Amino acid sequence: MSKILVIDDDNDMCLLLNRFLTRHGYEVVTMNSGKTAMEWMKKNQPDLVLCDFRLEDTTGAELLLKVNDLYPATPVIIITGYSDVKDAVEVMKMGAYDYVTKPLFPDEILLTIKKALSENASSNDTARPSSSVNDKNGASVRTKSKPTGSDQYILGESAEYLNILKQIELVAPTNYSVIIYGESGSGKEAIAQQIHSKSKRSGKPFVAIDCGALSKELAGSELFGHEKGAFTGALNQKIGSFEIANEGTIFLDEIANLSYDIQVSLLRVVQERKMRRVGGVKDIELDVRIIIASNEKLWDSARTGKFREDLYHRFNEFSIEVPPIRERKQDILLFANHFLNLTNLELEKNVLGFSKEVKDIFLNYIWYGNLRELKNVVKRATLLTDSDYIEVKSLPFEITNFKKLQFDTPATTHVENVGGMSNTSASVSYENKLRTANLDAEYEVILGALKQANFNKSKAAKLLNIDRKTLYNKMKQFKEFNIEG
Helix, strand or coil: CEEEEECCCCCHHHHHHHHHHHHHEEEEEECCCHHHHHHHHHHCCCCCCEEEEEEECCCCCHHHHHHEEEEEEECCCECCHHHHHHHHHHHHHCCCCEEECCCCCHHHHHHHHHHHHHHHHHHHCCCCHHHHHHHHHCEEEEEECCCCCCCCCCCCCCCCHHHHHHHHHHHHHCCCCCEEEECCCCCHHHHHHHHHHHCCCCCCCCCEEHHHHCCCCCHHHHEEEEECCCCCCCCCCCCHHHHHHHCCEEEEHHHHHHCCHHHHHHHHHHCEEEECEECCCCCCCCCCCEEECCCCHHHHHHHHCCCHHHHHHHHHEEEEECCCHHCCCCCCCCCHHHHHHHHHHHCCCCCCCCCCHHHHHHHHCCCCCCHHHHHHHHHHHHCCCCCCCECHHHCCCCHHHCCCCCCCCCCCCCCHHCCCCCCCCCCCCHHHHHEEEEEEEEHHHHHHHHHCCCCHHHHHHHHHHHCCCHHHHHHHHHHHCCCCC
């Protein structure tokens, strides 16, 4: 029976987690302060620590370092509020296994715990190689790269993906910077992970950053770190992602979202292989391989002034194009079965596969969200399935009611070419389609834009070249005509 130590100064939270985890077969010990927890751990070794990020007498970061000193192999999961997510991510880079946000969802936290204990038991942490950087006091701070085993990622078997595998084998042993192009959810990070795992840096950190999630004000601090007092709120020195990734690989996803100022700082890092923390006066030498990803052509962004041309040329030592899943149908069922196996493990179920009707739907559906959408559909369907095979009734509405439209363009049409009428040209934008389509086809166009924007209505409205209010009115109109929107 695995022993879990819960550290939280909220008695109700401790009681809730104790009852929930005990019911699932774990031995649970709860502590209300970091001090009492450390005293207990000097005499007892837990199999896993579940710790609130903010405690009255300490922080999750300080406690993490102490746990790592006592029991380096014991995974630590941080519980955090929404406002602390950036700090929690930083702690995770220092060696925490993962973090979960409040309010806690039982399935989510149970799955995270099971994964942490399973990985720790099966590999004794060898799947997550450790390295170290120095914190502000010169102490060693552990960082762990993400696991790259087959349980997390697989690559396709189509001709397109076999070509990508050849490119990975070719570029991985070098120190070339790599640009990975592909739509959102197409598996760009998986390819970056493969390049890292096959390189000479495989035993060093792999740090992935979503540039689209970085605010303009904090991007510099997140990437390069900052000194104490560098700006309002900089109460302590912070180590940036580049410094954490030193000697390893840093993956910058959706790099075109970085502001011009940050691009200038990034150019210096690429050119001189050194950086300076925000507010700092000392240069820090860097030996980092940089892999970047974008869903738009950086050369086009450079020509329009959105992206620095000199920075583009520095990065453009090697590039890989990742085709969307709809263009490699041979891989769809391969990935669907992989996601089914993972979900069976997560949910402790034994769903054997998919019915013929579901397979046909999967092969004919245009996956706007690529692998990410496919994974979510499989997870949802597995949860709803109470038989050996996933049936059509377990699929979401937008999948089962999708009408495959006929185009004059080839089957390899990109997502922005999907949703128009049969005589719509491949070069016609969402805007033109919206103006010319009837109500039923409008629904398909708007749904496509929503999915491409991950259902962010502001971004979808921008894709359609309409304002947000118009988009809401259109969605309301669909409901009035009994069209699901």
